[in-house]
Amino acid sequence: MIFHYPMDKKQKMPLYLQLYRNLRKNIREGKLEAGSRLPAIREMKEITDLSRTTVENAYQQLMMEGYIESHHKVGYFVLPLEIAEPPGPKIQAREESESYGMKTPVMENMGVDPTSFDFGLWRKLHAQILREQSGDLIRSGDVTGEMALKLQLREQLRRDRGVDCLPEQIVIGAGVQVLLGMLLPLLPDKMRRVGLEDPGFVKAQYVFEDYGWKTVKIPLVDGGMDVERLQESSSRVAYVSPSHQYPTGTVMSVAKREALLRWAESESGMIIEDDYDSYLRYSGNPIPALQGMDRNDRVVYLGSLSKLLLPSLRISYMILPMPMLKKFTSNKKRMTPSASKIDQLTLAKFIEEGHYERHLRRIRKIYRKKNTLLDELLTRDAGDLISVLGTESGVHLLLEMQKPLPVGEIVSQAYDKGIYLEEIESIDPNRQLLLFPYSGILYTKIEAVCGQLMEILKGSESDEGAVGSA
Structure with missing residues (x-):
C-alpha cells in the first residue's frame, strides 16, 4: 500500500495530531484493514517529512485509543474495529476547527521571555524520568508533593532565601491560590480576619473572601504594611510580600519585619509570607525571607516557580510551621494532588543537576537588561504624565498616573493592541496605578511596545483635557 498523508505545517493543529487523524480516518473507513502493518517509524518519518518524535506521538495516540x-521488533498493526464507520466525507464540527484559531489576542508582554527556557533540556530530563521511574508514575502522587522535589527545594531555599524547615513541612501545589485553599481550613474561626497590603495581590483577597473571611486593607508605609494600622484592624492574620512587595516592588525593612513578628506573637496571630519574585533583584542581593527570622512558628511561607520557569508549569510550594503539621496531616484524606507528579520529578532532577541555578543566572541577565531599557524609555518619553515604580526587581513595572487619566480606557486600548495592563485598586482614591508586565516582550520589540504605550497614554491625556475644557 502506498501511504500519502500531506501535512499542512501552516495549520495551528499540531503535526502529530494531523497524522494521527489521517491514520484514524483511514482505519475507520476501512482503507487500512485490520491486521495491516503501518510503516515503521523511520519509514513514516521519510514519507511525511516529519520528525521521529512527531510520528511516535501520533502512533502512541492511536495505540492508547485501541486503533x-x-x-x-516487528512493527505496528491495525486492530479490528467492533463498530464500523461507513466510508465517505465526514462533516467536522464547527467548534473543532475553530478551536485551533485564536479566540483572544496574544498579549505581547505576558508569559516569560521566549528565549529564556531550554525546552530541549527539559524534554531530555522528562524522558529520563519516564524511563527510570515508570513503575512509580503509574501510582498517584503524594497529596503534599513528591519527596524528591521537597529535598531539593529545602536545600535551595535554605541557601538562597535563608528559609529554615524540614522537607516534611513543605507542601507542593498547582499555584499559590490552590495552596491558600489548603491552608485556610487549618486556621481556627477566631482568626478569620486578615490584613492585606494596599495595594496588594487581589487574587489572594478573592481566596480569603471565597472562604468567608473578613478582609481589611492596610496601607503601606515606608516600604511595608503599617503595623500600627494592622494592630488597630483587629486582624489575626497578615498577608504580606516583604521581599518584593506586589505590586510596588518595595522591600520591607528589618525593623518592620521584627515589628510584624512581634505583632504576630502578641496577638497569637499568623503571618502568610508571599515570597513573590524575590529571586529577581537587579541591585544588591536577594533579601532573606521573613520565615528565617521567625522563632515562634508564626510564619507560613509561600513561593512559586511559574514566573521563573514557565507559567504553564504550575508548581508552587508552602512551608507550614511545625505545630500546623498534625492538623494538616489529619486533613490529607480530604485532598487530592494538584501538581503534576512527573513535572515535580523532572523539576527535582533539573534542580539537582544544577540547571536551575544556571537558569536563574540567565534570566536575571535577560530581565535586568529589559528592565533598564524600559525604565530609560518610559522616563524619557512620559514627561510629567507618569512615574515609573518597581525598577529594582521583578518582571513588571508599576506606572503611577501624575494627573487624572481614564485608566479603564487606557487598559482597553492597550488590550486591543496586544499589550496587557492591569488597573491596581487602592483605598487611596487619588492614586491611579497600572501594572505593566514586561517579561514576555522580546528585547528587540521593547522600543516599539513602549512607543505604542506612550501613544495610548498621551492620546488619553488629550481626550481627558478636551472633556475637561468642554
Whole structure:
C-alpha cells in the first residue's frame, strides 16, 4: 500500500495530531484493514517529512485509543474495529476547527521571555524520568508533593532565601491560590480576619473572601504594611510580600519585619509570607525571607516557580510551621494532588543537576537588561504624565498616573493592541496605578511596545483635557 498523508505545517493543529487523524480516518473507513502493518517509524518519518518524535506521538495516540498495537521488533498493526464507520466525507464540527484559531489576542508582554527556557533540556530530563521511574508514575502522587522535589527545594531555599524547615513541612501545589485553599481550613474561626497590603495581590483577597473571611486593607508605609494600622484592624492574620512587595516592588525593612513578628506573637496571630519574585533583584542581593527570622512558628511561607520557569508549569510550594503539621496531616484524606507528579520529578532532577541555578543566572541577565531599557524609555518619553515604580526587581513595572487619566480606557486600548495592563485598586482614591508586565516582550520589540504605550497614554491625556475644557 502506498501511504500519502500531506501535512499542512501552516495549520495551528499540531503535526502529530494531523497524522494521527489521517491514520484514524483511514482505519475507520476501512482503507487500512485490520491486521495491516503501518510503516515503521523511520519509514513514516521519510514519507511525511516529519520528525521521529512527531510520528511516535501520533502512533502512541492511536495505540492508547485501541486503533493499533505494537509487536516488539516487528512493527505496528491495525486492530479490528467492533463498530464500523461507513466510508465517505465526514462533516467536522464547527467548534473543532475553530478551536485551533485564536479566540483572544496574544498579549505581547505576558508569559516569560521566549528565549529564556531550554525546552530541549527539559524534554531530555522528562524522558529520563519516564524511563527510570515508570513503575512509580503509574501510582498517584503524594497529596503534599513528591519527596524528591521537597529535598531539593529545602536545600535551595535554605541557601538562597535563608528559609529554615524540614522537607516534611513543605507542601507542593498547582499555584499559590490552590495552596491558600489548603491552608485556610487549618486556621481556627477566631482568626478569620486578615490584613492585606494596599495595594496588594487581589487574587489572594478573592481566596480569603471565597472562604468567608473578613478582609481589611492596610496601607503601606515606608516600604511595608503599617503595623500600627494592622494592630488597630483587629486582624489575626497578615498577608504580606516583604521581599518584593506586589505590586510596588518595595522591600520591607528589618525593623518592620521584627515589628510584624512581634505583632504576630502578641496577638497569637499568623503571618502568610508571599515570597513573590524575590529571586529577581537587579541591585544588591536577594533579601532573606521573613520565615528565617521567625522563632515562634508564626510564619507560613509561600513561593512559586511559574514566573521563573514557565507559567504553564504550575508548581508552587508552602512551608507550614511545625505545630500546623498534625492538623494538616489529619486533613490529607480530604485532598487530592494538584501538581503534576512527573513535572515535580523532572523539576527535582533539573534542580539537582544544577540547571536551575544556571537558569536563574540567565534570566536575571535577560530581565535586568529589559528592565533598564524600559525604565530609560518610559522616563524619557512620559514627561510629567507618569512615574515609573518597581525598577529594582521583578518582571513588571508599576506606572503611577501624575494627573487624572481614564485608566479603564487606557487598559482597553492597550488590550486591543496586544499589550496587557492591569488597573491596581487602592483605598487611596487619588492614586491611579497600572501594572505593566514586561517579561514576555522580546528585547528587540521593547522600543516599539513602549512607543505604542506612550501613544495610548498621551492620546488619553488629550481626550481627558478636551472633556475637561468642554
